[in-house]
Amino acid sequence: MRELAIIEAPSVLGLRPSGVQELPTALLDAGLPSGLHAVRAGRVEPPGYDPMRDADTGVLNPHGIADYSARLADAVGDVLDTGRFPVVLGGDCSILLGNLLALRRRGQRPGLLFLDGHTDFYQPSAEPYGEAASMDLALATGRGPRLLTDLEGRGPLVRDEDVVALGFRDADESEQAGMQPLPPELHAIDLEDVRASGAATAARRAVDRLTAGTGSGAGFWVHLDVDVLDDAIMPAVDYRLPGGLSWEELEAVLRTALSDPGAVGLDVTIFNPCLDPDGTIAGRLVECLRRGLSARTDRRPVKGHDRA
Numbered sequence: 001m002r003e004l005a006i007i008e009a010p011s012v013l014g015l016r017p018s019g020v021q022e023l024p025t026a027l028l029d030a031g032l033p034s035g036l037h038a039v040r041a042g043r044v045e046p047p048g049y050d051p052m053r054d055a056d057t058g059v060l061n062p063h064g065i066a067d068y069s070a071r072l073a074d075a076v077g078d079v080l081d082t083g084r085f086p087v088v089l090g091g092d093c094s095i096l097l098g099n100l101l102a103l104r105r106r107g108q109r110p111g112l113l114f115l116d117g118h119t120d121f122y123q124p125s126a127e128p129y130g131e132a133a134s135m136d137l138a139l140a141t142g143r144g145p146r147l148l149t150d151l152e153g154r155g156p157l158v159r160d161e162d163v164v165a166l167g168f169r170d171a172d173e174s175e176q177a178g179m180q181p182l183p184p185e186l187h188a189i190d191l192e193d194v195r196a197s198g199a200a201t202a203a204r205r206a207v208d209r210l211t212a213g214t215g216s217g218a219g220f221w222v223h224l225d226v227d228v229l230d231d232a233i234m235p236a237v238d239y240r241l242p243g244g245l246s247w248e249e250l251e252a253v254l255r256t257a258l259s260d261p262g263a264v265g266l267d268v269t270i271f272n273p274c275l276d277p278d279g280t281i282a283g284r285l286v287e288c289l290r291r292g293l294s295a296r297t298d299r300r301p302v303k304g305h306d307r308a
Contacts, residue, residue, distance in 0.1 A: 004038035004297060005084035007075050009267070011046035011068050013061040014094025014132030018238050019274030021046075024089035026273035030286040036293055038087065041079050044072050044098075057145035058124030059132055065094050066147055072098030076265065077105060085296055090269035092133040093120055096223050097148065099267050100140055100157035103221065110264070111210035111220030112140070112158045113257055114165040115250075117227035117241050119174060119182060126178040133270075137165065143180065160185035162220075164206040166253065167191055167228040169243050191243060199249035203256035211262040219264035222257050226271045226285060233284075236275035247288050254292025263296065 008024035024043070033040070047064045054062050072088070076099055079086040088099055093116070103110040114120075120137040123144060127134050135144055141163065142149045142156030149155045160183045169191040182188055187209055194202045210220040227237040230244035245253070257263055268289065276282055 002083055002085040002296070004036055004087050004293060005041040005079040005082070006033060006038050007041045007072075007079065007086055007088045008043035009072055009088050009091045009095045009098070010043070011065075011072075011091040011095055013046055013049060013064045013068060013092070014136065015092035015238065016051075016129075016131070017049055019272040020090070020092055020238065020270055022273045023091060023268070023271045026271070026276070026279070026282045027089055027268070027286055027289070030279060030282040032286045032289060034290070036290060036297055039084070041084070041086070042075055044068070044075050053130040057147060058127075058130055059135070059145060059148065060130045062132070062145060062147050065097065065132055066151060069098035069101050069151055073101040073105060076102035080106070080264070085263075086265040087293065088265065088267040090267060093136040093223070093225055093269045094132040095267055095269060096136045096140055097151065097157065099221055099223075099265060101151050101154065103218070103264065104154040104157055105152070108218040109162065110158055110218050111162045111262070112164070113206055113210060113220055113222045114163060115167055115223060115228045115253065116165070116225040117168055117229075117244055118170040118225070118239070119165055119168050119179070119188075120225075121174070121182055122177070122179045126180070128177075137163070138180065141183075141186070161187075162210065163187065164189065164209055166202060166206050167194055167245055170241060173241070191245070194245070194249070199245065199252040200256050203253040207257055207260050207262065211260065219262045221264060222254075222266045223269070224254075224266065225269050234271075234281065236272050236281045237270050238272055247284065251288050251291050254289070255295040258292055259295035266293070
């Protein structure tokens, strides 16, 4: 199994500087690398934040996101070139674009396992604040301003049929807001479907679809927005929504996905340490991530490092 390499990507260009930018520091301080023998592969600092919505695209910081995506892709590509498995700690969900760009630069047709409480398929006209963090899946599949959908002329970064969105629960909310519908080719397994089949079975179904459908040897990226978790156990997010996965369900999904040879990288986004003042939630999130990632390294977390 490949060694893990952690990249810090504290960008909030697609959201706002509410505290999400502290995610990498919080998870590292809570002991994420312990027992996984992960290496630190650097930190990609974002450009300055502009709170004014861009008039041409309707998106906050579109030029900054495009620039940041290219630099993050450099860092992810360097990790892949060493044969390591990148673990990218955001930041907001717009970092997904840089991660996928790194795979597209390699001439690959990647798959995407999209674990998120929201489908993030808004178009700028329906997103009230112009936040790319609510548009990242739409942008990655080629919907939105060309500046962000055709990065380096390589868009779309992922094809509809090569995406599985799993665990979302925002259908009513997004429909009321006027979000464009998910395309029929994009495979959707909402929270109700996950519960009907069981988390591990749903994840296995998703992975089987991704590994069967993408280009030869391309593999799939795993995107984790922590608001896929139940709001009762993960309140440290900016856009809360009732319901969600349990810790055990998320661990089952991660272990199933990351144990598959087709998994090529993972990002973690949206956790806001400012909403977790005593660090309890960070500790529990780290425990879940380490258990999931241990399936990738074929090592159980070292005894004595688990956090309750």
